[in-house]
Amino acid sequence: MALKKTVLHDIHTQLGGRMVDFAGYHMPVQYSGMRAEHMRVRNTVGIFDVSHMGEIEISGPKAIDMVQKITVNDAASLAVGQAQYTAMCYENGGIVDDHLVYRFKDKFLLVVNAANKDKDLQWILKNKIHGCQVTDISDQITQLAVQGKDAEKTLQKLTEVDLNKIPFYWFTEGTLAGASMIISRTGYTGEPGFELYFENQNAEPVWKKIMEAGKEFDIEPIGLGARDTLRLEKKMCLYGNDIDETTNPLEARLKWIVKFDKGDFIGRDALLKIREEGINRSLIAFKMQEKGFPRQGYKIVKDGQEIGTVTSGTVSPVINQGIGMGYVAKGFGKSGTIVQIQIRKQMTSAEIVKPPIV
Amino acid sequence: MNVPEELKYTTDHEWTKMDGDIITIGITDYAQGELGDVVYVDLPEVGDQFEKSDSFGTIEAVKAVADLFCPVTGEITEVNETLADKPEIVNQDPYGEGWMVKLKISDKSELDDLLDASAYQKEIG
Numbered sequence: 001m002a003l004k005k006t007v008l009h010d011i012h013t014q015l016g017g018r019m020v021d022f023a024g025y026h027m028p029v030q031y032s033g034m035r036a037e038h039m040r041v042r043n044t045v046g047i048f049d050v051s052h053m054g055e056i057e058i059s060g061p062k063a064i065d066m067v068q069k070i071t072v073n074d075a076a077s078l079a080v081g082q083a084q085y086t087a088m089c090y091e092n093g094g095i096v097d098d099h100l101v102y103r104f105k106d107k108f109l110l111v112v113n114a115a116n117k118d119k120d121l122q123w124i125l126k127n128k129i130h131g132c133q134v135t136d137i138s139d140q141i142t143q144l145a146v147q148g149k150d151a152e153k154t155l156q157k158l159t160e161v162d163l164n165k166i167p168f169y170w171f172t173e174g175t176l177a178g179a180s181m182i183i184s185r186t187g188y189t190g191e192p193g194f195e196l197y198f199e200n201q202n203a204e205p206v207w208k209k210i211m212e213a214g215k216e217f218d219i220e221p222i223g224l225g226a227r228d229t230l231r232l233e234k235k236m237c238l239y240g241n242d243i244d245e246t247t248n249p250l251e252a253r254l255k256w257i258v259k260f261d262k263g264d265f266i267g268r269d270a271l272l273k274i275r276e277e278g279i280n281r282s283l284i285a286f287k288m289q290e291k292g293f294p295r296q297g298y299k300i301v302k303d304g305q306e307i308g309t310v311t312s313g314t315v316s317p318v319i320n321q322g323i324g325m326g327y328v329a330k331g332f333g334k335s336g337t338i339v340q341i342q343i344r345k346q347m348t349s350a351e352i353v354k355p356p357i358v
Numbered sequence: 359m360n361v362p363e364e365l366k367y368t369t370d371h372e373w374t375k376m377d378g379d380i381i382t383i384g385i386t387d388y389a390q391g392e393l394g395d396v397v398y399v400d401l402p403e404v405g406d407q408f409e410k411s412d413s414f415g416t417i418e419a420v421k422a423v424a425d426l427f428c429p430v431t432g433e434i435t436e437v438n439e440t441l442a443d444k445p446e447i448v449n450q451d452p453y454g455e456g457w458m459v460k461l462k463i464s465d466k467s468e469l470d471d472l473l474d475a476s477a478y479q480k481e482i483g
Contacts, residue, residue: 018391033449034420035395225394225420293397293418314420315397344423 006051007142007203015221023114025052027224034225035317041189041230042318045148045214046222047207054117054138055197056124059107062131067101067108070127070266072249074259078103083169083186086257088123089267093248093274096123098239100186102171109182111143111197113239127266142203146210147193147230150217155194157213159183163194177209178202188227190234190356229314235285235325235355241296242283242311242325251279251327281308282333285357288322292341292348299342300326300350307332310341316358322350323357359482360387362453366469367478370427373453374472380435381469384457385417385426385448388482393419396448399441401426401459406434408461410468415458417448426458430468436460 003026006012013019017028028049030037040046058066067075073086080103088096097116102109112120117138124134146155152163161174161183171184181198198206211219228238237243243252250258250271258271288294294313299306313324324341332339335354340347365373371389375382390396398418408414408428415426437459441447448456463469473481 029421030394033395035397035446229420291398293423295423315418320397 004052006049007200008049008051008207011204011207012049012221017221017223020224022224023052025114027052028221030223030225031221034223034229037220037222037226038229038317040218040220041148041191041222041226043148044217045146045150045154045193045219046226047210047214047219048145048147048222048227049142049207050145050195050227051142051200051203052114053143054110054112054114054120054136055141055143056110056112056117056121057107057135057137058110058124058132059135060132062129063108066129066132066134067110068263068265069129070124071101072258072265072267072271073101074262075101075103075108076262077259080105081170081172083171083184084257085169087243087249087254088120089249089265089271090245091267091270093250093267093270094245095239095243095247095249095252096120096245098237098243098254102182102184115240140200141197142200142206144196144207144210145187145189145193146196146214147187147189147191147222148217149192150214150219151191151193154210154214154217154219155183158209177206179206181206188236189230190236191230228312229317232312232314232325233316233318233323233356233358235357237283237325238312247283247327248274248279250274251281252283278330280330281327282330283311283325284328284333284335284352285325285355286323286339286341286350287319287353287357288341289338289349289351292322292343292346294322294324294341294343294348294350300328301340301342301347302332302337307339318358322348324350328352359391359479360453361475361479361482363475365453366472366474367481368427368429368472369481370429371482372426372429374429376469379463379466380460381430381432381463382457382460383426383429385424385452386478386482387452389424390449390452390456392421393417393424394421395419396445399445399448399458401437401441402434404434404437408432408434428461429472430461430463431465432461432463434459435462
């Protein structure tokens with residue numbers, strides 16, 4: 001399969017981006033270095049090209065019923081201009097994908113993981129009800145994330161929209177850097193910031209104007225590597241690592257997005273049963289107590305017994321300690337519990353902590 | 359890619375520099391780029407003995423963990439202690455301040471297996 005490029009591909013290589021294959025796209029994993037990029041976002045502001053993400057529109061008179069059927073959160077609770085984090089589940093409660101839903105006057109927009117986009121689309125079409133249309137607009141849309149405490153000051157220079165008036169997980173449609181776009185106060189870093197969605201043709205000028213506007217804050221382009229460590233410090237799930245079709249939202253500690261009382265949805269019966277019977281494991285966050293780099297697949301051990309597996313791990317650039325997420329068996333998930341992470345042959349102590357990890 | 363002419367290389371992406379019967383060992387610019395930011399370097403103690411191809415240490419980097427393999431048989435005479443506090447030097451200056459260990463060679467004929475700069479350049483494409 002030929003790798004897809006985002007329209008900003010040439011800009012990334014000019015900026016020294018190290019390009020890798022990610023979900024079928026040629027994407028920058030890092031520019032200056034993951035740790036420096038990570039700290040840039042934590043300290044001032046960074047810009048990410050995340051155009052590989054999928055965008056699926058659901059419109060028509062029954063759009064709301066369709067979204068309610070396929071997602072676990074309550075889309076009916078959204079006002080126009082509001083967004084929510086949610087997930088699609090299979091009948092058995094396993095997760096198809098975790099994603100955002102944006103509510104517009106006449107449609108919903110689902111922003112899904114790049115690696116899952118085709119699978120999601122098939123799933124949505126398979127479950128489509130009469131009276132709605134499903135349109136994949138991924139290939140027309142550029143998505144940029146501008147994240148960090150100086151993101152708002154950077155973007156405010158480029159728009160008449162009063163960004164301060166957009167609350168967390170709300171969005172507006174307006175002109176920014178000369179292009180009409182969706183301006184959304186959302187992100188995957190735990191920092192204040194925005195995600196912008198607009199037509200591909202505007203990608204280069206918009207990117208350049210944001211880079212220019214952010215100069216006084218030392219804005220830098222941020223690769224997928226730092227995107228991963230930024231989300232991990234805040235215990236945000238990554239599909240394929242922390243959640244997948246073999247995990248359900250309840251054990252992934254995403255109960256807060258499952259709205260059983262909203263009416264029927266795919267997976268509801270299975271999840272109700274799981275809730276009743278109790279979960280066997282849960283997705284915890286941990287912090288290493290000694291030197292060590294936890295990685296995906298490493299065993300989590302307690303008193304010599306294997307109790308789980310690391311699903312994501314890194315050494316936090318902020319605290320310079322190993323951190324991670326993983327599933328542990330029932331009864332071991334309480335914060336404050338000391339466990340061991342088996343790093344090759346070595347048993348290394350870690351403490352289960354409440355999110356955010358850092 | 360920076361591949362200094364005066365050094366010898368291994369297919370494990372290490373570089374070596376001879377000085378009498380002491381050899382200095384580090385990882386190449388290519389290797390540090392592939393590993394990404396180095397966060398820990400575990401090195402042996404002075405006096406430790408290694409056979410050729412033994413693992414003498416590990417590098418933990420953001421993208422991967424890599425074993426360090428001893429290119430020749432010998433005894434460790436010096437370890438770069440700076441890397442414990444400043445592992446990022448491996449990324450910044452892999453051929454200079456980022457060296458790993460010095461080793462006293464026991465069998466100089468093993469040096470024949472090392473690659474010169476142009477052969478290593480071919481190796482990394």
